[in-house]
Amino acid sequence: MTHQSTATSLSYREALHKAMHDAMAGNPNALLFGQGINDHKGIFGTTTGLADKFGKHRLIEVPLAEEGVTGNCIGAALNGAYPINVHIRSDFVLLAMNQIINLAAKYKYMFGGLFDVPMLVRLVIGRSWGQGAQHSQSLQSLFAHIPGLTVIMPASSGSIVDSYAHAVRKHRGPVISLEHRLMYDLKFEPEHEPVVLGATPFSQRKVSHGSDVTIVSTSIMSLEARRAGEWLASRGISCDIIDLHCVSHIDADVIMKSVARTGKLLVADTSWQPYGVSAEVCRIVAMRDPGVLKAPVVCMGMAAAPCPTAKALEDIYYPNLTTLTDAIATLVRGKKDNGIELPHERSMADVYKKFKGPF
């Protein structure tokens, strides 16, 4: 079952604001907790004005107490609320891992199904312009490893609107959403909204159809993959791009069907490769049918180091349009000397350049 996601020409930030607004308007028991949610910056503009409309009893400014606030959300969910908790960097939620992993993820199962824990945790991945080791981590695999959690990485405005509405209205368990700070200012035109490849807004999405190579990507890497795919399309290489979106619940058939057709697979994730999304996608292919592969899988992600602050190092720490395009071309052509003209590092570079904080 496939369907188009909500067509919207909102920016990622506007989509987040709409999603927060709709959650509050649509469910009188929805609550929003976060540090700074009611200040004049309102979580990068995603919660501004909401307290005026829905009241400070529903938009709750909290102390720096990540574990306490997370446990508070779990308790509120047990007693009928729909709590949303936002952290302006995914790195900060590490202080709440006990509540998320030992409690929220297990509450339903551990008590024999007595409880639902419907809640949404919004995490923002930082990148570029000196975010450094403690403000840039992309922690999806830590969460996706844990049975009981649903982990999404919205890569478009439509993804946000659809997935958050689904989380708030339909889903009965804890959802961890990793938003990407560098996408906040991007507008997503309706024609760029990927097609949803499944029954719910949490399903995988098809960014583009192609026959030479399968690219499985997450978050902002889905945008880079689309740009690389567009560049390569006019140079004789056609990419089948799947935006993974829900990294905790991957539809193996979607990936296998594509790889069976193309014979080649490149995984482009926002995080480190070992034990992560790259490793998981490889596991799926290796267990299902490694025989469909006509070449070794290629994975791209952050260098296996903490993130350095200096721009000179940051530039080689992350994949970019040039290195991604080169890797795709090399995989398809089967040789390093692939003969494909490479795009200049542009694409997201403009966004990086404009991004100077604030935090």
Place this chain on the structure above:
Amino acid sequence: MNAVTSLPRDVALGLYRTLYLARRCEEVIVRIYPDDEMKTPMHMSMGQEAVSVGICKALAGNGDVIASYRSHATYLAHTEDHRSFFGELHGRTNGTADGKSGSMHLADIPKGMLGASGIVGAGIPVALGAAFANKQQSPGRVVAVFFGDGAVDEGAFWESLNIACAMGLPVMFVCEDNDLAVHTRVSDRRGYSSLPDVVRRYNCMVLEDESNDVEAIYRLGRYAIEQMMSQKTPAFLNIRTYRYLEHCGTAPDTDAPYRKAAEDAFWKGRDCVAMQRKRLLEGGVPESEIVKMERAIDADIEVSVAAANQAPHPGQDLLYRGVFHEAS
């Protein structure tokens, strides 16, 4: 504030010198930040320098320091090394960490600046262990850990306070209380009215300051260290101060809704740098001597900025260096 210093002249001058250095370095940052050569988020100390300078000078070379991400003044007060400082902010190989740290993680292990963390409150537990090791290996050496009023809201603070008190560790907890966590006031975040009163219930010495006066803070620090040594307890210092600039970045944001004009005027009326300068003048230090010192610092800072701009950028060879602990 006492009009005339009761400290030895060289100490009073030394305090001013370091205050001026910290202030001037940040004024230079404000000036050159728009050039975009320093691609790192900045949490500026401006307005709050007296806390770091007073305490670090009180350590008198026999103490370690751990800072928060708002670490410029602490780093400069403890090390006075503005060459490495500007190198690091410029992301160059002459920085404290080859540009891997940027503004948020300044450190200098040989001088006992044991790091600064971008995770609020994360340095506090680390200070315990540093003090534990000192207690056994370098008796008499204390650890001063700096953190904001927001960090106190974290469990890590209360766990650490309890551990330090239970174990009698030589830790000086220094709360740089600017009443703000980003834009949120203490009164909107706490379910109690007086932090010092709560901490007094622990086996811990509690001291307070609201003067923003570097000499008062210095004296408080000296007193705290003496008491810690004789009583074998940790100390908690709540030092009120005021942040001049935005939470992150170099703009004054005086018109932002969370600011209060009267508060702004009150604190700028007791600017720590101006106060100490005035005191020196009133104590008979000739203005020409002060100006001479200031101009020398100004010139030396410009040398640091130029050196940073000329230093090499880190290269590929540094990307993976230090990820794991290599056997040497």
